Amino acid sequence: MTTLTRNQLGALGEQLAVEHLLAQGLQILARNWRCRYGELDVIATAPDRTVVFVEVKTRTGDGFGGWEYAVTPAKVRRIRRLAGLWLAGQDERWAAIRIDVIGIRIGRQRTPEITHLRAVD
Known part of the structure; x- marks a missing residue:
């Protein structure tokens, strides 16, 4: 495997996290949302209308x-x-709000390891 830059590694991890969320039945609302105070990696919504802020x-x-x-x-x-x-x-009203963390470990095994921690707050 070729060595990835930090940005490439982050982008790959984020893409894997998005694919994981989609497979869990979530819809992606935004990726890399930025404002002057920082950035949110992924914003998704669950079928029960919970908005999920995901740190990857x-x-x-x-x-x-x-x-x-x-x-x-x-x-x-x-x-x-x-x-x-x-x-x-x-403008939307959400049923609930949740912060999740998805950890991606690349390189130790042939397929990336994905760990999804729900409701870390």
């Missing part, structure tokens, strides 16, 4: 403790603030 963490190994340690309480607070800003710009 892609790693090639377990250095720095793996992707699980990359989503700190401060990061969750930032995602929550960004989610509020995104919601403020929507």
Whole structure:
């Protein structure tokens, strides 16, 4: 396998996460939504009208403790603030709101390992 740049690795992980979400029956509303305060990786909606804000963490190994340690309480607070800003710009009413983290590990095995943590807040 050729070595990927950090941006390529992130884009690949995000694409794998989107495919995973679609396979779970979610619809993708936005990818890489940006505002002046930051970026939300993926915004999706579940069949029960829950809007899901997904942080995608892609790693090639377990250095720095793996992707699980990359989503700190401060990061969750930032995602929550960004989610509020995104919601403020929507006309839609949602049944519920959830923050998920999808961890993608590429390289250890032939197929990427995907771990989906629901409702991390």
